[in-house]
Amino acid sequence: MxxxxxxxxxxxxxxxxxxxxxxxxxxxxxxxxxxxxxxxxxxxxxxxxxxSKKGHGFNVSRTGDGRAALLGFPSVGKSSLISKLTGKESKTAGYAFTTLDVIPGMLHYKGAKIQVLDLPGIITEASKGKGRGKEVLSVVRTSDVVVIVLDAEKAEKEYQALMKEVENAGIRLNKSPxxxxxxxxxxxxxxxxxxxxxxxxxxxxxxxxxxxxxxxxxxxxxxxxxxxxxxxxxLDPSLVYLKGMVVINKIDLISQERLKELQKLFPDAVFVSIYYPETLERLKEKLYDAFEFIRVYTKPWRGEVEKEPLILRKGATVKEACEKIHRDLLKNFRYALVWGPSAKHPGQRVGLEHKLEDGDIITIIAR
Ligand SMILES: Nc1nc2c(ncn2[C@@H]2O[C@H](COP(=O)(O)OP(=O)(O)OP(=O)(O)O)[C@@H](O)[C@H]2O)c(=O)[nH]1
Ligand SMILES: [Mg+2]
Structure with a gap:
């Protein structure tokens, strides 16, 4: 090697x-x-x-319905944002590299649980191993949604540099294979x-x-x-194709003109400040939307439909629904019955590969 x-x-x-x-x-x-x-x-x-470096706090187990990672340069406000989003205290400070580990928080929103990871700030050439950048980026690869956090005062430069690191780490954002x-x-x-x-x-x-x-x-x-x-x-099977979103923080520190300029440059970005609560509510909503969750309701054989839906990602199949319900269900799976948008007719009999849609009702028949 x-x-x-x-x-x-x-x-x-x-x-x-x-x-x-x-x-x-x-x-x-x-x-x-x-x-x-x-x-x-x-x-x-x-x-x-x-x-490299397994077991140094960089392996956070996956919980919740999806995982988002906050990626950005030092001091852009990642830890401040995770505290506001999830209530999880992650140390914040006015100096660079305050956060040295992966800190997980949980955002509860519209019935979904989103695991949000606060990460150490990365620096230019992170993908080449500067700082702990390589490890940070390898955690980013495990997330479903990558949240690129930028400082409103230097958003353009930061964005360019971060996207280069992301690309070099084998991550493709908002692209299909x-x-x-x-x-x-x-x-x-x-x-x-x-x-x-x-x-x-x-x-x-x-x-x-x-x-x-x-x-x-x-x-x-x-x-x-x-x-x-x-x-x-x-030709590269190691690439991961993830959803990405841009968050521009600290808008309390910039002028109206600068804000307008940024809105033109980043039409899809979410503009926030930890001092403007309404912008943080919008961030929660946008983050939630980025996952494209669907709700699937389970119904026991001859029973009533459960009130609490399963929260799955768009494109999920019966297999993923089973995995979410119980570890052993997959082993004993025989078939499923589906009612709703994905069913050709009410109570259609389907296998593990059947794609579910928002609002489906499903009964799983197991051995
Ligand atoms: N004015 C202003 N200051 C902010 C905002 N968000 C964060 N800060 C401040 O920016 C500094 C850095 O914030 P952190 O949350 O520690 O930044 P970080 O991105 O986690 O930094 P590292 O962990 O070093 O990568 C702190 O002094 C925060 O109070 C904001 O929206 N507006
Ligand atoms: Mg931090």
Whole structure:
């Protein structure tokens, strides 16, 4: 295994070479190779980061219906916000790196329980191991929603720097996995199919990126809007695709003009101050919305529908509902009956893979 520092040096070297390489027909192959190599080294780094320093307060067990992580530079107000959102006291102070561990709090909102993690502030080059950034980012990877917290006075710069760290840590926010499918085969070479002719990375780029991953025989389908970077992402099974939201804090310290400017730059951001309670209520609501929770009601066989719904994420299946009800239910599962939006007809009989929808009623039949 290559050691951390060597990987950094190697990545930097390849990145410099990539920056130097003029893009044209003749170099496409080489660019594909470089990008694939960089991605592979990054993956190695992430793997090492998640392995190191286990049991130092960075492994918080998952409870509640979903997990959000507060990510930001030091002193932007992450700990202050978690206290306001969840009532959990996390030390706050006017100096940087007040928080040194992962502090979990629980936000109860509209019947859902959201675990919110306060994290140590990260600094530039966190993904390369500066500070405890690598570990912080590996905790972020375990969350469902990433809350990027920015200081209103320097939001633009912070945002750019944080997004770079997030990307380098193998996290993709508000994106779906690229529209690329790769079916490996034992012979026949590489066959490239395009959803739209002439769209997507060049054949040379694709061939050389695949070769770098040891793929010599495969059917590859490339979607219309797939960029070179997307294609490299598609080869990377370690990437996580999470929901992201931007929170801009300390708006009590900026002028109306500055606020207007920020609202233009970050149209989807939530603007808050710990001194403006109504902004914190809005933050709770926006955070809750980001999870896209659905409510599913259980009904015992021949019994009444339970009043308390199960809170699941959008796209959840019967399997996830079972897991939520009881650990052993999955083992003894036979089938389920569903009434409501996801059912073709009332009381439809379904299996574990059936996708549930908000407002469904479900009866699980177990052995
Ligand atoms: N004016 C103003 N100050 C705030 C606001 N939110 C937090 N602060 C102050 O900013 C300082 C840093 O806040 P923290 O909550 O400790 O920041 P943090 O992001 O947790 O910092 P680290 O743990 O070091 O990463 C404290 O002095 C807070 O009182 C706000 O909305 N307005
Ligand atoms: Mg803190």
């Amino acid at each position: 290559i050691k951390g520092v060597d990987i950094d040096a190697k990545i930097r070297e390849l990145e410099e070479e990539l920056a130097r390489t003029q893009k044209n027909k003749a170099t496409e192959k080489h660019i594909g190779l470089l990008m694939a190599k960089i991605a592979k080294l990054r993956r190695e780094k992430i793997k090492q980061a998640s392995k 690229p529209d690329v499918s790769i079916s490996k085969k034992s012979k026949g070479g590489i066959n490239i199919y395009r959803r739209k002719r002439g769209k997507g990375p060049s054949d040379d780029f694709i061939l050389s990126a695949l070769r770098e991953h040891g793929i010599l025989n495969a059917d590859v389908v490339v979607g219309e809007n797939v960029t070179e970077k997307d294609f490299i992402d598609a």
